[in-house]
Amino acid sequence: MAAPSTRDRSISVLDAGSIHNISSGQVVVDLQTAVKELVENSLDAGATTIDVRFKDYGLDSFEVVDNGSGIPPQDYDYIALKHHTSKLASFTDLQSVTTFGFRGEALSSLCALADSVSVTTATAADAPVATVIDFERTGKVSKKAKAARQRGTTVTVSGLFKPLPVRRKELERNAKREYAKALSLLHAYALVPCAHDNKGVRLTVVHHTAQGSKSVQVRTDGTPSTRASVSAIWGPKALEHLVDLDLAFPVEPEAALLRRLGPAQDDERANEVKVKGLISKFAVGCGRNGTDRQFFFVNGRPCAPSKVQKAFNEVYRSFNATQSPFVIADFILPTDSCDINVSPDKRTILLHSENNLVQALKVCTRARVVSCAHRRVGCARGDVRALAIDVRRQPIPGSEQGRSGGDAAHAIRQGEGSAVPARRG
Numbered sequence: 001m002a003a004p005s006t007r008d009r010s011i012s013v014l015d016a017g018s019i020h021n022i023s024s025g026q027v028v029v030d031l032q033t034a035v036k037e038l039v040e041n042s043l044d045a046g047a048t049t050i051d052v053r054f055k056d057y058g059l060d061s062f063e064v065v066d067n068g069s070g071i072p073p074q075d076y077d078y079i080a081l082k083h084h085t086s087k088l089a090s091f092t093d094l095q096s097v098t099t100f101g102f103r104g105e106a107l108s109s110l111c112a113l114a115d116s117v118s119v120t121t122a123t124a125a126d127a128p129v130a131t132v133i134d135f136e137r138t139g140k141v142s143k144k145a146k147a148a149r150q151r152g153t154t155v156t157v158s159g160l161f162k163p164l165p166v167r168r169k170e171l172e173r174n175a176k177r178e179y180a181k182a183l184s185l186l187h188a189y190a191l192v193p194c195a196h197d198n199k200g201v202r203l204t205v206v207h208h209t210a211q212g213s214k215s216v217q218v219r220t221d222g223t224p225s226t227r228a229s230v231s232a233i234w235g236p237k238a239l240e241h242l243v244d245l246d247l248a249f250p251v252e253p254e255a256a257l258l259r260r261l262g263p264a265q266d267d268e269r270a271n272e273v274k275v276k277g278l279i280s281k282f283a284v285g286c287g288r289n290g291t292d293r294q295f296f297f298v299n300g301r302p303c304a305p306s307k308v309q310k311a312f313n314e315v316y317r318s319f320n321a322t323q324s325p326f327v328i329a330d331f332i333l334p335t336d337s338c339d340i341n342v343s344p345d346k347r348t349i350l351l352h353s354e355n356n357l358v359q360a361l362k363v364c365t366r367a368r369v370v371s372c373a374h375r376r377v378g379c380a381r382g383d384v385r386a387l388a389i390d391v392r393r394q395p396i397p398g399s400e401q402g403r404s405g406g407d408a409a410h411a412i413r414q415g416e417g418s419a420v421p422a423r424r425g
């Protein structure tokens with residue numbers, strides 16, 4: 001029967017099941033976001049080993065196995081219910097949240113969007129006895145059983161999108177492409193979140209074909225370094241043309257934000273932004289022919305900031321016209337100058353004063369490359385500081401300021417006509 005036209009209907013509230021299905025489809029939009037949510041849960045649980053297993057490009061199932069904290073028995077009934085989370089108590093905590101998850105929606109969405117979801121978990125107190133928990137589509141527990149397991153959690157998702165025939169067909173039609181996207185996102189997690197200075201995580205990704213053969217796609221050894229992860233993913237040769245990216249610069253709030261904030265000293269307003277990572281040397285032949293290896297993060301969260309990506313490519317091409325850089329850039333900024341709760345899949349991050357940030361980034365990067373060229377070290381192999389600068393403190397050789405000894409940011413602004421302000425005081 002055809003749905004009644006809107007004229008025939010009066011307003012009414014949707015039933016809980018429909019709401020659940022509608023919102024779940026926004027949290028888990030494709031295979032990569034589904035897998036990402038499970039890996040983030042493992043990282044949030046303090047895991048030091050994470051194994052991701054795909055069966056038949058994820059069409060059959062995917063599974064994430066960790067050695068994290070495990071889930072305590074009193075939480076079993078709630079973990080897959082919408083908006084139940086152990087990570088955030090109220091909206092005001094959102095600004096200071098340091099975990100990947102905070103919406104309490106991933107497991108509940110997966111239950112609504114897959115044939116089956118099963119969790120096997122043990123805390124240190126319960127191991128080696130674990131509990132296997134199966135869920136209904138609504139997120140309610142349907143069955144509990146005992147199994148042997150060390151501390152940690154395994155989440156298995158089978159038949160992703162089977163309850164949504166259109167999405168399932170799309171997934172089947174593009175299985176290899178969707179799998180490749182998931183793999184690329186896992187690379188991002190291996191490069192920064194699993195390679196933080198103080199804590200390395202061993203990440204292994206394995207693919208099992210429908211015929212049963214197995215191939216290792218990623219294996220990092222838990223060394224807490226982005227260079228080690230690059231080498232583990234693409235081989236040591238991939239490091240050959242990379243230099244460290246280590247920038248720091250102030251970003252002025254944009255006019256609209258300033259109006260909202262009211263009067264204050266400029267110094268209090270400028271946010272310091274740091275950018276850490278790796279980038280191709282700024283020289284002909286040192287880049288890549290495509291933009292396939294460009295990974296961006298905000299405070300360690302993988303994201304896809306298109307303006308920032310464009311800025312890197314633009315600056316890079318002014319030194320190497322025919323290529324794009326291999327770039328891994330983690331933007332470290334105050335948590336109150338970005339909003340991580342923009343989209344349900346958490347892939348979009350709103351950067352306050354993004355235009356000023358992009359301008360300052362371009363100016364800082366370009367100035368640094370030029371200054372390195374002046375010192376003839378810009379492309380020296382092994383020069384790990386090649387793209388390190390703090391524009392607030394360091395004189396830039398060859399610039400106005402380098403000659404006069406004045407303020408670095410001021411000199412860059414004058415030279416480039418940029419939005420980067422002179423710092424006072």
Ligand code: ADP
Pocket residue numbers: 037041042045066068069070071075079080084085086087100101102103104105106107108152153
């Ligand atoms: P969120 O991560 O936003 O809290 P999820 O739906 O992803 O929401 O997870 C719900 C809850 O289940 C988490 O808050 C956590 O308490 C628990 N959980 C899920 N996965 C794991 C895991 N791998 N290890 C430990 N606890 C987990």
Ligand code: MG
Pocket residue numbers: 037040041100101102106
């Ligand atoms: Mg989560």
